Amino acid sequence: MTHWEDFYNTHLPPADFEDNRSLLKEFCERHNKLQNRIVLVTSGGTTVPLEHNTVRFVDNFSAGTRGSASAEYFLDHDYAVIFMHRHKSLEPFTRHFTGQQFFDMLDIADNSQSSTIAIKPDSVDVFAPVLAKYKIARETQMILYVNFTSVVDYMWLLRAACECLAAFEERAVLYLAAAVSDFYIPEDMMHRPSPVALLKSKLKFHFVRSQNFSPTHKMQSGDGAPTISLQLVPKMLAPLASLWVPHAFVVSFKLETDENLLIVKARDSLNKYKHKLVIANVLQTRKHRVVFVTPTDSYELHLSREQALQGLEIEEPIVADVVQKHGDFISSAEQRQ
Amino acid sequence: MTHWEDFYNTHLPPADFEDNRSLLKEFCERHNKLQNRIVLVTSGGTTVPLEHNTVRFVDNFSAGTRGSASAEYFLDHDYAVIFMHRHKSLEPFTRHFTGQQFFDMLDIADNSQSSTIAIKPDSVDVFAPVLAKYKIARETQMILYVNFTSVVDYMWLLRAACECLAAFEERAVLYLAAAVSDFYIPEDMMHRPSPVALLKSKLKFHFVRSQNFSPTHKMQSGDGAPTISLQLVPKMLAPLASLWVPHAFVVSFKLETDENLLIVKARDSLNKYKHKLVIANVLQTRKHRVVFVTPTDSYELHLSREQALQGLEIEEPIVADVVQKHGDFISSAEQRQ
Structure with missing residues (x-):
């Protein structure tokens, strides 16, 4: 496996890197002054280009459901949110509607002077709360969107975000939900x-x-x-947890196809990287069941059939639990001082 | 290379295949009765899964710009349009706005009784014509959307569409703009x-x-x-042009990275498959320049700098030229009868 420092030494940052770094810096400095809690949510899959002109690439499938939903719930808990996502993957708020759904919700009214376009009355009830939350998050500048496509883009953005998050110490959560490629060319x-x-x-x-x-x-x-x-991608969780943001509350995700390996592999990861929490899930059941694995404990979190039918998303209790743990983590750090 | 019949014999159709086939059948029968001209527009890239549970796949990059824009212009020329696209790639009309652009165009007004949500007046001018065209296309049922993800899905849908289009004989155009993988596992x-x-x-x-x-x-x-x-995917253009829709006006696309190979390779393709037109383009200049290659002729079609700055899309003259050629093709077929 390539050493993580070699990876940065041999791969140039993406073209928009400095722009994103400035955005990250400004966002973090502002929220750190306000003493806000902050979360970095990574979301979506990464690509591995097979050729220089990048017509073909290997992709990790991830629509970005987990990350985009979680970002909304972190905003509900008054966290500042850096939403670092795969270009064109699902985003908070807009994820609820596709382009055609938008168009189908709209009515055109023409009068002699001009046209007006409005959301149909029967769609307003569904749409208004989502739009209102979006507008508040934007106006209060509680969310920053940055995006990546390739695994190299992802690596550069991840480190840049950590450099800005370090100042938050225990107030930062890293919620690493993106599906990152294991290998690269x-x-x-x-x-x-x-x-x-x-x-x-x-x-x-x-x-x-x-x-x-x-x-x-x-x-x-x-x-x-x-x-x-094909080279193995270095595990960035190692320098991230030990060097970049050593005081932060770091949460990683583990997606398996074999139920039996879930807890063992999550525990291995915690032992190796010394971070705080692995949220483990099986591909087929990930929308209604996850396992929280901490260094001392493991327990299941799931939606009942009724909850799922009512439209509850599992990311709501996941984020509530992470926020609770993060609060405890901050308190115990304060007591140590 | 696998023979095309073997490909269908060894790969099951996708789960939603019969539903799509019914939709295609109904759409084609209706428009054939009306004696409409019809076009099948394929759009977006295909995936090649690397594993059974399909977390990882090889993807051909294509946002679906060419196909989705072209579909709009074919509607302008009164064609019935089958828009066969990669799931989540760009679609006609909605392609003009991303999710956040929609949200940012909207204003919420609350009065004592209820909320109303309307497009901001300064966005209406841009949005109204697009929305109006979308609504007309849907209401008059001039467009059918069907989608694929993997190269296997694509192959099954393509053949099913051809089976329905055969009855149109010369009135059908196949406009094969999708970026189909060369290989599969x-x-x-x-x-x-x-x-x-x-x-x-x-x-x-x-x-x-x-x-x-x-x-x-x-x-x-x-x-x-x-x-x-990794097996080479059979070239479906062979059975398509000679067996499935032998009377249709078939247009294929050729994307090259080497300008010098453009016309030679387009000509090779016409000689091999005996179809009517190859629209050839170079990856880097494809948004403002294409080359039309017919069995007897080749010429360039491009946007001037002013046209590009005015927002003209090259798909508008491309489609106008194809429609013109298709009209001539129908006339000469009628004269032969």
Whole structure:
């Protein structure tokens, strides 16, 4: 696995990086002065480009449901929210309606002078509370949106956000709900022309991943086909929890397809990175059941059938529980001082 | 390369296939009775799942700009439009506004009795014409939306649409703007647990693609790492143009990164599939320049700087040209009868 420092040394920041860093800095400084609690919510999947011009990439599927819903509930608890999300993934508030749903809610009225367009009366009841919350969050500047696409973008933004969050010490929550790729293709392994163009012209083609980086010629298979190394992405949770925001309340997520591995793997992660909480879930049941795993405890949180039918989202009790734990964490830190 | 019939024999249709087929059938029968012209617009990229539970996939990048804009212009020319698009890619009309743009255009007014929500007066001028066109297209049932995600979904929908379009004979246009993957991973080559989970546990891992399908054991590299075959997707343009809709006006798109290959490759495609038109473009300049390549001719179509600044979209002249060619094509078919 690449060491995390090497990763930043060998990958350039995205083009909009300095703009985002300024936004993060301004947002954090303002809320730190106000002594607000703050949460970084990461959301959506990352891409791994397969070629320089980035027509093709490997994607981790994530619509961003967990992150975008959670961001809304953190706002309800008066947290300042940095919503760091995959470009085009779901966003707080707007997530409730698709483009066509918006259009279908609208009526046009023409009079002699001009047109007016209004939300149909029967949609106002559903729409007004969502719109009102959105407007308040924007007007009070309690939410900042920053976005990423590739795993490299994500890594740069994550570190920049941590640099700004460090000053909050215990008042910061990191809520790392994004689905980050495990691997990437190093810059010098990306082909021009694209690997897929090569695919068409050769009998055989290998994507090769080795634990230790090996030079290309060693990767060649016997038949002379070109090869590409897939490298494991460094686990940023390690420097994040120990160096970047050592005082913050760090929450990671673990998505498994095997129920039996859930708690074991969550516990492994806590032992390795020494952070505060893993929220573990199984792919198929993640919308109504999660397991909270702390260094000392583990327990399930789930929606009943009635709650789900009433439209309750599991992110509401998840966030309430995290906020409760975060409050306790701040109190005990204050008592130690 | 897999033969196209084998592809359908070895890949199940998507879960919503029969629903979509019924919709296509109803839509086509209605418009065929009305003697309307019809266009199938395909739009957006396809995915290739890397594992059964589909957390990770390879994606072809395409926002769906070309297809969604073109669909609007075909409606302007009184075509019935089947808009067959990648789930969550851009759609006609709604493509002009993101979720936050919608929210920011709206004002809430509260009086003692109830709330009303209306589009701000300064946004009405921009929004009203788009909304009005959307409403007309829906009310007159001139547009049908069907969507796909994976390349397998796409293949099934494409054939089903063609089966319904055949009855239109010369009155049908196929406008194949979707970015379809060149390769796929056969069902029996997808791993459980996921290949990426295996990645983590093994020193080496190969994605292998062979022109001729080979059994797994032959694909194993010397060190015992698991392998996955990537197969070339059959070129559906072959059965489509010669068997499924032999009388239709078929337009394909060619996206290249190398300007010099543009016309040569477009001409190759026309020679091979015997369809009517290739619209060729280079990735970097595709928003303001395309090349029309017919069996006898090739010419450029581009936006001037002023046109681009005025907000003209290149899809407007592209569609106007296709509609013109399609009209000529119908006339000459009628003269032959």
